[in-house]
Amino acid sequence: MASSSVVNNILEQPFPVSNEQKEAILSDARFTRIIAGAGAGKTEAITRRIAYLILSKNVGPSSIVAFTFTEKAAQSMKSRVYQRVEQIAGAAATARLGEMYLGTIHAYAKRVLDDYFGYGNWAVLDDNQEIAYLMRCGHGLRIDEFGDYYADACRKFMRAVEMVQSELLEDDILEENAPDFFKCYQRYQRLLEKHKQLTFGRMISEVVHQLRNAPETLSHIQHLIVDEYQDINAAQQEFIRLIGGHGSICIVGDPRQSIYQWRGSDQRFFEDFTRIFPKTRSYDITENRRSTRRIVVNANQFANSFTTLRVTPMTPFKDEEGFLGLASLQNPEDEARWIADQVESIVDNENIHYSDVGILTRSVATAAEPLINEFRQRRIPCIVGGKIGLFRRDEAQALGHIFAWFWDEGFWVPNSWRWGDQVSGDDLLTSALAHWNQAQGHGVPVDAVEKLQEIKEELVRGGINTAIFPRFTRMSW
Numbered sequence: 182m183a184s185s186s187v188v189n190n191i192l193e194q195p196f197p198v199s200n201e202q203k204e205a206i207l208s209d210a211r212f213t214r215i216i217a218g219a220g221a222g223k224t225e226a227i228t229r230r231i232a233y234l235i236l237s238k239n240v241g242p243s244s245i246v247a248f249t250f251t252e253k254a255a256q257s258m259k260s261r262v263y264q265r266v267e268q269i270a271g272a273a274a275t276a277r278l279g280e281m282y283l284g285t286i287h288a289y290a291k292r293v294l295d296d297y298f299g300y301g302n303w304a305v306l307d308d309n310q311e312i313a314y315l316m317r318c319g320h321g322l323r324i325d326e327f328g329d330y331y332a333d334a335c336r337k338f339m340r341a342v343e344m345v346q347s348e349l350l351e352d353d354i355l356e357e358n359a360p361d362f363f364k365c366y367q368r369y370q371r372l373l374e375k376h377k378q379l380t381f382g383r384m385i386s387e388v389v390h391q392l393r394n395a396p397e398t399l400s401h402i403q404h405l406i407v408d409e410y411q412d413i414n415a416a417q418q419e420f421i422r423l424i425g426g427h428g429s430i431c432i433v434g435d436p437r438q439s440i441y442q443w444r445g446s447d448q449r450f451f452e453d454f455t456r457i458f459p460k461t462r463s464y465d466i467t468e469n470r471r472s473t474r475r476i477v478v479n480a481n482q483f484a485n486s487f488t489t490l491r492v493t494p495m496t497p498f499k500d501e502e503g504f505l506g507l508a509s510l511q512n513p514e515d516e517a518r519w520i521a522d523q524v525e526s527i528v529d530n531e532n533i534h535y536s537d538v539g540i541l542t543r544s545v546a547t548a549a550e551p552l553i554n555e556f557r558q559r560r561i562p563c564i565v566g567g568k569i570g571l572f573r574r575d576e577a578q579a580l581g582h583i584f585a586w587f588w589d590e591g592f593w594v595p596n597s598w599r600w601g602d603q604v605s606g607d608d609l610l611t612s613a614l615a616h617w618n619q620a621q622g623h624g625v626p627v628d629a630v631e632k633l634q635e636i637k638e639e640l641v642r643g644g645i646n647t648a649i650f651p652r653f654t655r656m657s658w
Contacts, residue, residue, distance in 0.1 A: 187237050190269045191229050201466045202226045206233055210462035213431040214454055218495040219480070220471025223433050227406060228261040230431065234404055236270055242281035244403040246289065246424065250412055255284040286417055287381050290388040297398050298391045303377045311380050315339055322368045342366060346382035347414040349389065385416045392423040403428040410434035410451065418450055422457060430458070437484050437492055465493040473503025513548070517555040524561060535562050557619060575620035582613035587637050
């Protein structure tokens, strides 16, 4: 297949890209910066740029590294790359795509540490595991003084350690400015080394330290592509610089969407990139293909209010005006009722389904409960994404209510607790089945009540008989 034909297919299949996307995909600059607003098709641009490097520039997949913000995003991008390459060059061309790294920056840092620096037998603690580790070991580290109570001290100490590592703060600076913290920090690092444990923050700071001492380690990487660049911190920026020092770097993102400042991210890294690599070529992909015109116009107006950031405004692709509303309400419960009213209204009057509606909250764990409770009360079907806690999920609530119902004096205090508010007696069984129905979405078995009654009677007659619980768990829920 001729090279011009390959390029044409990359740009046109399965649908043509915009002129702005085309320029970014075909950039021959060593350092490329792509600013792509929401709905501008940046993932498609990255996908086709990878296909362009492999199919047109004959770049070996093993010399390409691409970072995404989450594993879910990585899986989506991998699927697209495979699809695009197969559509253009056939199934045989996908044989070596597995050699390319496409995933999160933390997972790649661990791979580099394992493969080149002897960390293969070290484990990685995620945020939940790290706080549990600190709660267990913190007394010996003498970190009690860093909070009002022990758990608070552990959380604050963990955040401080994360900040030190994300900013690559040197030991002499810490020792001079925070000597008490520095002593605890050193004790913590020694403890992690003893148990061969890595945290997310230390993975990046450690791989940076190792690569600074051995800069040729990743010299085989010819192309580094970084998605969501607005969400990186200083340590990750240095890691990216060290990886791409022998090849090319393409960064993609939108400084208007930098929402992780509390974790060290900052839109200034977009500007820093052009300072670190002065020959950077920049591209703006401004066409928004996702949102209706009114949303795009208002988003531009909001972005123009930023005093320290100036980015090319987005342009709407869709002709529909769409709807944008603002409601000011007294409390979260009123807000939940208002949202539920809107959902019911559009489902009843506009010929759409509940599954066509999406609702975003600032945090599922801290802000979504009133909304979830309102939907349950009105029997509006919904799927809750994000982390709401195991014991707040409908499945766990159903089992909790059932086990409380097994005991004649059992009761359950609901999440929306008020003084004197509890569920007891046969109401426990009723609410359990309601929770289970909400979780499963297809009702409960017709003989569920009868089977549960049999189990309860066995418990009453013979005390707790563990033999019946396997039967309980095998019920056709």
